[in-house]
Amino acid sequence: MADATAEEREYIEYVTARLPALRRLAYVLSGDAHRADDLVQQTITALFVRWRKIRTVTHLDRYVRSMLVHTFIDERRLAWAKVRLFHEIPEQAAPVDQGFEERVVLHAALARVPRRQRAVLVLRFIYDLSVSEVAESLGCSEGTVKSQTSRGLTTLRKLLGERQLAAFAQER
Amino acid sequence: MRIDEESAGTVLSRLDEDPVVPSTVDIVRAVTDGRRRRRNRRLAGYAAVAGGTAVMLVGASAVAGTLRGPAASAPGSAGSATASVEVAPPGPTSCAIKQLPLPDGRKMALVTGGDPVGRFLLGRTYPDHSSGGSMGLHVVIWDRLRPTVVAVPGDDQSLQDVNSHGVAVGSGWGQSGTVAYYYRDGKVAKLPGGDGADAKAINDAGSVVGERGQKPVVWRSVDQAPVDLALPSGAASGAAVDIDEDGTVIGAVGADLTNQRPYVWSRDGSGHYLVIPSGVPPVPAKSGATKAGAVNTSVPSANVRNIRNGWVTGRVNATPVRWNLRTGDIRQFPEFGGFADGINRYGWQIGLDTQSRARLVADAAPVVLPELAKHRAGSLSNIPTTISDDGKLIGGQSDDGNDVIHAVMWTCS
Numbered sequence: 240m241a242d243a244t245a246e247e248r249e250y251i252e253y254v255t256a257r258l259p260a261l262r263r264l265a266y267v268l269s270g271d272a273h274r275a276d277d278l279v280q281q282t283i284t285a286l287f288v289r290w291r292k293i294r295t296v297t298h299l300d301r302y303v304r305s306m307l308v309h310t311f312i313d314e315r316r317l318a319w320a321k322v323r324l325f326h327e328i329p330e331q332a333a334p335v336d337q338g339f340e341e342r343v344v345l346h347a348a349l350a351r352v353p354r355r356q357r358a359v360l361v362l363r364f365i366y367d368l369s370v371s372e373v374a375e376s377l378g379c380s381e382g383t384v385k386s387q388t389s390r391g392l393t394t395l396r397k398l399l400g401e402r403q404l405a406a407f408a409q410e411r
Numbered sequence: 412m413r414i415d416e417e418s419a420g421t422v423l424s425r426l427d428e429d430p431v432v433p434s435t436v437d438i439v440r441a442v443t444d445g446r447r448r449r450r451n452r453r454l455a456g457y458a459a460v461a462g463g464t465a466v467m468l469v470g471a472s473a474v475a476g477t478l479r480g481p482a483a484s485a486p487g488s489a490g491s492a493t494a495s496v497e498v499a500p501p502g503p504t505s506c507a508i509k510q511l512p513l514p515d516g517r518k519m520a521l522v523t524g525g526d527p528v529g530r531f532l533l534g535r536t537y538p539d540h541s542s543g544g545s546m547g548l549h550v551v552i553w554d555r556l557r558p559t560v561v562a563v564p565g566d567d568q569s570l571q572d573v574n575s576h577g578v579a580v581g582s583g584w585g586q587s588g589t590v591a592y593y594y595r596d597g598k599v600a601k602l603p604g605g606d607g608a609d610a611k612a613i614n615d616a617g618s619v620v621g622e623r624g625q626k627p628v629v630w631r632s633v634d635q636a637p638v639d640l641a642l643p644s645g646a647a648s649g650a651a652v653d654i655d656e657d658g659t660v661i662g663a664v665g666a667d668l669t670n671q672r673p674y675v676w677s678r679d680g681s682g683h684y685l686v687i688p689s690g691v692p693p694v695p696a697k698s699g700a701t702k703a704g705a706v707n708t709s710v711p712s713a714n715v716r717n718i719r720n721g722w723v724t725g726r727v728n729a730t731p732v733r734w735n736l737r738t739g740d741i742r743q744f745p746e747f748g749g750f751a752d753g754i755n756r757y758g759w760q761i762g763l764d765t766q767s768r769a770r771l772v773a774d775a776a777p778v779v780l781p782e783l784a785k786h787r788a789g790s791l792s793n794i795p796t797t798i799s800d801d802g803k804l805i806g807g808q809s810d811d812g813n814d815v816i817h818a819v820m821w822t823c824s
Contacts, residue, residue: 247442254438262436263429272430277791279436281814287445342425344667349426353567353584364419365427388416393587396414 250290254283257300261307267361268311270346282307305376308362312354312377348398356391359384444787451812499757502773503802503823508781508809511818514558515549520818521808522796527615527719527756528575529799530555532806534818535569551818552579552594563592563599570594572612572653578633580610580619591621593633603636612653620660622650627662627676629654640676643684649674655718659736661685663714673715673725675736685734687713688741691727719800720756733758746770746777753798753805761795761805769793769809771823773802780805780821784812795821 243251261282265275286293286303296302349357355377362368362376363384370388374381414422511532513520519537532553550563550570554577563570565583570592573579579594580602591605593613602610608623610630619630620640625648628637640651642664649664649671658678663671673685691711713732715725721737731747734740735758744751748765751772759773761780769780782793792814795807805821 243442251438251442254441258434258436258438259429262434263427266428266430267426272432273435275430276435280441283436283438283441284444284448284814287441288448290445342428345422345426349423355566360419360423364423367420390584390586392414392416392419395419397588399414 246291246294247287249294250287253294253299254286257303260300261303264304264307264361264366265311267365268308268358270350278307278311282310285310301376308358308376309378312358344399348395351398352391352394356387356394359387360391360395363388448813499759499774502757502759502775503771503778504775506771506778506780506805506821506823508783508819508821510783511553511806511820512556512558513818514551514560517549519816520551521794521816522806522818522820523569523581524572524579525797525799525804525806526573526575526577527800529801529804530575531573531577531579532797532818532820533570533573533579533581534806536560536818537816550581552577556820559597561594561599563594565590568592571610574613574615574617576615576617578613578617580613580621580633582609582621591619591623593619595633600633602630602633608637609650611651614654614656614658616656616658618654618658620651620654620662622662625650627651627660627664627674629660641680641682643674643682651676652715653718655721659718659721661715661718661723671714673713675723685713685715685723685725686739686741687711687727688732688743691730691732691743693728716750716752717754719754720758722754722756722758724751724754724760724762726750731760731762733760744772746772753796755798755802756800757802759798759802761798761807763791763794767791769795769807769821771795771798771802771805771821778823780807783809783817783819 258279261279262275265278266272269275269278282303285306293299293302352360358377359373362373368376370381370384374384377384511520511522511534513536515536517536517538520534522532522534524533525531534551534553536549536551538547550561550568551558552561552570552573561570563581563583565585568581568583570579570581580591582589582591585606588607589609591602591608591610592599593602593610602608602619604623608621608628610619610621613619617632619633621628623637626642627640627649629640629651630637640660642649645666646664647666649662651660651662654660660676662674664674665671674682675685676682711728713725713727715723717724721735723734723736725732725734731744731751733742733744733751733754744760746764747760747762747770748767751760751762753761757773759771761769761771764770764779768786769782771778771780780793780795784792786792792810793807795805797806803823805823807819807821808816809819810816
């Protein structure tokens with residue numbers, strides 16, 4: 240942008256560098272590439288609004304990740320859920336690969352886990368955050384993270400069934 | 412092998428991958444929108460005062476003007492399959508938007524359902540995003556625009572549908588899954604057999620439909636145990652999503668949760684798959700992606716959403732479709748690019764158009780529903796959810812200039 244201030248250029252530089260990571264997180268949370276981009280767009284817009292205050296925080300990446308997760312959990316809850324019903328997985332064609340079908344099933348199962356629990360599962364088990372880091376990120380107690388973890392896993396177990404899970408684990 | 416805290420990482424990390432489609436995130440747009448929002452924020456003090464006045468006006472004038480009691484219910488709604496299709500009155504040609512009053516001093520809210528007459532609306536309010544995280548949403552029922560907080564237990568709780576007698580159904584997330592609840596006379600109670608169940612819709616006769624253990628079920632009344640709806644051979648799971656006044660139920664069934672097809676159960680319990688029209692365009696292939704072996708594109712994907720007076724809304728591939736179960740008529744509505752959702756007794760639909768604007772399609776020319784703040788093309792900032800039988804009241808949500816979601820109603824004439 241030609242008319243950008245130095246501060247805005249710094250923002251653009253930061254967001255450009257972080258974009259792949261943010262899209263990846265949004266994709267695993269929402270299970271849909273288009274919704275994921277919408278989520279990232281909202282997050283980086285909110286980031287711009289607060290950029291002046293935020294840009295100097297110590298753990299900027301962590302902070303932005305937390306913003307994205309909050310945006311996912313809170314704001315568009317119903318709107319996205321409804322659209323998902325109409326643009327369900329697997330809408331977009333994906334490159335052929337062996338694990339595709341399993342991932343579709345896994346995505347579909349994860350999509351049925353309530354959002355807050357889904358966020359806890361993603362942060363803990365895909366991003367390897369500790370219970371206390373997840374609690375800090377979501378602004379809740381460690382006890383809540385533990386109970387949400389257990390409930391989220393219970394749901395996944397129910398949705399997927401034990402046999403299917405065993406197969407997933409073996410393929411790794 | 413169980414999915415537990417040790418194995419979850421192994422299983423779930425299979426999903427940690429880049430989206431297969433090229434990015435549509437637009438950083439320049441984020442800067443432009445962000446600048447606009449910063450300006451709006453500086454004006455927010457004035458806006459809050461003005462907003463408060465508007466809400467009070469809604470409470471005072473719209474009650475008398477647009478909302479009706481049950482006595483005004485449309486006559487003869489429980490038609491049989493052989494009844495002739497009634498002639499619809501002219502559809503509305505314009506609509507006005509108003510924010511719904513909230514009971515708990517909150518700002519962020521949306522509408523989840525409404526009754527056919529236009530007396531009751533359902534919704535949820537959310538705590539302030541910037542101050543409190545995601546905890547503590549409230550379920551709300553509006554009776555002639557007067558809001559009351561309803562204590563539905565659990566997480567992620569909501570009421571999904573309400574009949575014209577004010578009996579509502581929904582669910583909350585309990586210890587080990589969803590729990591189905593109903594609301595009647597100011598009290599919330601668990602539906603019989605409600606553990607592990609989800610209640611989606613209720614008709615004026617008091618019959619409730621939903622799912623239980625991934626099977627479609629019907630509660631003949633909120634006091635009776637749920638009964639499984641028969642699955643056709645080859646189907647092992649499914650869900651019921653809506654019930655008509657004559658007891659016809661729509662839903663989806665299939666061998667597993669990724670292969671569900673729309674299904675209709677008659678009042679007598681017999682059922683059939685819904686006819687999927689031919690010639691619906693396939694879902695457009697995304698650039699840069701090849702066809703996946705797992706997706707059989709010769710079988711269109713379809714689902715259904717609502718039924719009213721024999722009219723059914725749904726979707727085949729990416730095209731919204733309206734079925735008339737009484738006449739067998741099937742019509743595609745490509746003008747609803749996003750989706751069509753609610754439908755009233757005349758087959759008038761609400762949904763999102765190809766630019767994601769909220770829209771009403773009656774028999775007259777389509778009406779684009781006004782919005783609280785200027786709509787950005789493609790964004791989900793205005794969503795209609797429920798339409799009354801006379802087409803004069805539409806409930807839904809609309810974002811303001813700061814992207815805060817508000818529960819709104821459109822009054823149409």
